[in-house]
Amino acid sequence: MHALISLFAENWHLFRLYFVSEERFYARIMFFVLIIMELMTIGLDVLLTYWSKNFLNALQNYDQSAFFHSLLQFCFLAATIIIISVHKTYLSQTLLLYWRRWMTNDFLKRYLDHHAYYEMSFMKNNRQNIQDRNDNPDQRISSDISIYIISIFELTIGLLSTCVSLVCYVILLWSLSGVIKINFTQNLSCSVRGIMVWAALIYAGLGTIITNLIGRVLFHLKYEQEHCEANFRYGLVRLRDHAESIAFYRSESNEQTSLSTLYLELITNFRRIIHRKLALNWFDSFYTTTARVFPYLVASHRYFSKQITFGHLEQIATAFSSVHSALSFIPNSYETIVQWRSATKRLTEFEYTLNELQLAKQNSKIKFIYVSNEQSTHIENLTIQLPLKIGENDGQILIKHLNLVLEPHQAVLITGKTGSGKSTFLRTLAGIWPHGSGMITFPLGDTVAFVPQKAYCPLGSLRHCLTYPSISFSSIEEDKKIRNILNLCQMKYWSNNLDEVQDWSRVLSLGEQQKMAFIRILYLRPKWLFLDEVTSSLDEQAETYLYSILMQELANHSTIISIGHRNNLRQFHQLELVLNDGNVTMMSI
Numbered sequence: 001m002h003a004l005i006s007l008f009a010e011n012w013h014l015f016r017l018y019f020v021s022e023e024r025f026y027a028r029i030m031f032f033v034l035i036i037m038e039l040m041t042i043g044l045d046v047l048l049t050y051w052s053k054n055f056l057n058a059l060q061n062y063d064q065s066a067f068f069h070s071l072l073q074f075c076f077l078a079a080t081i082i083i084i085s086v087h088k089t090y091l092s093q094t095l096l097l098y099w100r101r102w103m104t105n106d107f108l109k110r111y112l113d114h115h116a117y118y119e120m121s122f123m124k125n126n127r128q129n130i131q132d133r134n135d136n137p138d139q140r141i142s143s144d145i146s147i148y149i150i151s152i153f154e155l156t157i158g159l160l161s162t163c164v165s166l167v168c169y170v171i172l173l174w175s176l177s178g179v180i181k182i183n184f185t186q187n188l189s190c191s192v193r194g195i196m197v198w199a200a201l202i203y204a205g206l207g208t209i210i211t212n213l214i215g216r217v218l219f220h221l222k223y224e225q226e227h228c229e230a231n232f233r234y235g236l237v238r239l240r241d242h243a244e245s246i247a248f249y250r251s252e253s254n255e256q257t258s259l260s261t262l263y264l265e266l267i268t269n270f271r272r273i274i275h276r277k278l279a280l281n282w283f284d285s286f287y288t289t290t291a292r293v294f295p296y297l298v299a300s301h302r303y304f305s306k307q308i309t310f311g312h313l314e315q316i317a318t319a320f321s322s323v324h325s326a327l328s329f330i331p332n333s334y335e336t337i338v339q340w341r342s343a344t345k346r347l348t349e350f351e352y353t354l355n356e357l358q359l360a361k362q363n364s365k366i367k368f369i370y371v372s373n374e375q376s377t378h379i380e381n382l383t384i385q386l387p388l389k390i391g392e393n394d395g396q397i398l399i400k401h402l403n404l405v406l407e408p409h410q411a412v413l414i415t416g417k418t419g420s421g422k423s424t425f426l427r428t429l430a431g432i433w434p435h436g437s438g439m440i441t442f443p444l445g446d447t448v449a450f451v452p453q454k455a456y457c458p459l460g461s462l463r464h465c466l467t468y469p470s471i472s473f474s475s476i477e478e479d480k481k482i483r484n485i486l487n488l489c490q491m492k493y494w495s496n497n498l499d500e501v502q503d504w505s506r507v508l509s510l511g512e513q514q515k516m517a518f519i520r521i522l523y524l525r526p527k528w529l530f531l532d533e534v535t536s537s538l539d540e541q542a543e544t545y546l547y548s549i550l551m552q553e554l555a556n557h558s559t560i561i562s563i564g565h566r567n568n569l570r571q572f573h574q575l576e577l578v579l580n581d582g583n584v585t586m587m588s589i
């Protein structure tokens with residue numbers, strides 16, 4: 001019971017997101033109109049049962065004028081039904097489209113905000129505790145949102161129309177059922193009103209209970225299936241992304257083994273679903289097939305005793321089947337309910353993780369302050385830790401109580417042995433590492449650029465890659481500027497390919513990608529520049545050349561903080577910051 005209440009609470013939260021958003025006006029109108037159309041459809045269906053009764057009676061009585069009159073009525077009913085049904089489909093698809101667009105944007109925004117996507121990539125995927133899962137956020141955004149919206153829409157409209165049609169048809173069926181007298185002995189008998197309604201209730205009630213008993217395990221299996229599918233897909237994407245490394249290592253058999261393991265999990269779970277569905281289908285086929293003759297069986301006594309006409313019998317059968325299908329809403333929608341529950345769970349977990357990360361960011365003890373009329377960057381009492389492991393109270397310390405002032409136009413080199421925390425120091429200054437404490441004050445309004453060791457090539461043209469994250473459009477001046485910088489960075493041979501679209505991370509060599517990072521810097525000209533081993537793939541000559549160009553162009557404009565291992569970098573910096581077992585020593589070069 002508790003699980004059911006929390007499922008509905010979670011679902012209500014997800015459902016209302018769109019209907020209280022900035023698009024709520026159109027969303028509510030569309031939803032309201034769809035409900036009206038659904039109600040009209042039910043009303044027309046009830047009218048059709050009366051029409052059908054009159055039509056069949058006209059045939060049975062060889063009454064030609066009543067027959068043509070019925071046909072005329074049918075034309076009017078059919079036209080109304082067609083108009084409503086076509087527009088209902090169009091409107092519901094439009095609503096689903098807008099709903100999905102809004103919800104995808106909303107989740108995407110929260111995923112990208114506060115670097116949640118980055119933090120999430122480090123979070124543990126605890127396989128024992130399903131509640132803690134936050135795997136494959138991409139699938140949750142691309143597929144689960146769509147599944148959720150379609151299934152909740154179908155279920156909400158379906159449930160509403162079920163309730164209304166149940167009331168309409170129960171009234172109709174009750175009035176058609178008449179009174180049946182059951183004789184137990186010669187002296188003992190009883191009259192039962194609405195026998196067809198009771199029969200439908202018992203039939204559908206039993207159907208729902210048995211379907212739920214057989215199918216409830218499907219909820220969990222469906223959730224597992226989504227998880228396995230996403231893991232397998234991610235495994236294939238990794239294979240594509242790391243194709244070159246895998247080819248060099250000739251580790252295809254390793255990859256085959258790990259992909260086969262993922263695929264086996266997927267297949268095993270799918271087999272369980274198939275087996276469970278087999279049992280469910282057995283029962284479902286039996287249940288729906290017998291439902292066709294069941295009303296005739298119950299009402300046949302009155303027909304053969306000539307209490308009702310053939311048209312009347314047919315109307316009873318139609319009303320029974322409508323009451324029965326309304327009461328069988330759960331067994332009939334079982335597949336959709338399974339999808340809805342699984343998608344609700346996956347989206348709720350995702351949202352929970354996003355909120356948790358946002359909260360962690362807000363509660364981080366590393367505070368950032370941006371001050372106007374300030375020239376320097378102040379780092380006060382900064383301690384950087386590793387994230388807490390399970391059972392730990394304090395994370396391992398990388399940097400202890402650092403106080404540092406970075407002056408304008410200074411060039412500082414950060415060194416230290418591997419794993420001493422150099423990159424993590426830059427991550428902290430970039431605001432993407434929340435573990436630790438202290439205060440960092442930046443001058444307000446200054447442009448800041450952090451450049452990672454592995455240059456990122458976005459999808460698109462070479463121009464887009466070279467100017468990322470700025471956006472550049474082709475113009476004579478702009479092209480001249482980019483070509484000049486290409487020339488300066490010894491990449492002139494790419495000058496004529498600015499608008500060529502390629503997967504540039506595969507085309508450019510690692511060294512060229514690092515040169516591309518320099519091109520971006522010279523294009524952007526940031527006031528504060530943090531470089532994390534940005535020349536590690538270049539030979540010493542190229543490294544020295546690029547740093548000399550950087551200093552020539554930016555020494556009087558920017559503060560440059562570099563991480564690097566090679567000695568030839570020392571000549572371009574005035575200060576060295578050495579990280580050693582949590583302590584930081586500063587010396588001039």
Ligand SMILES: Nc1ncnc2c1ncn2[C@@H]1O[C@H](COP(=O)(O)OP(=O)(O)OP(=O)(O)O)[C@@H](O)[C@H]1O
Binds near residue numbers: 386424
């Ligand atoms: N998300 C994380 N969770 C746990 N430990 C981490 C995480 N990121 C980094 N570390 C650990 O923090 C330590 C410092 O890493 P960092 O990348 O800052 O080292 P580095 O000094 O830049 O090393 P290198 O010179 O090899 O680039 C390493 O021991 C690393 O394993």
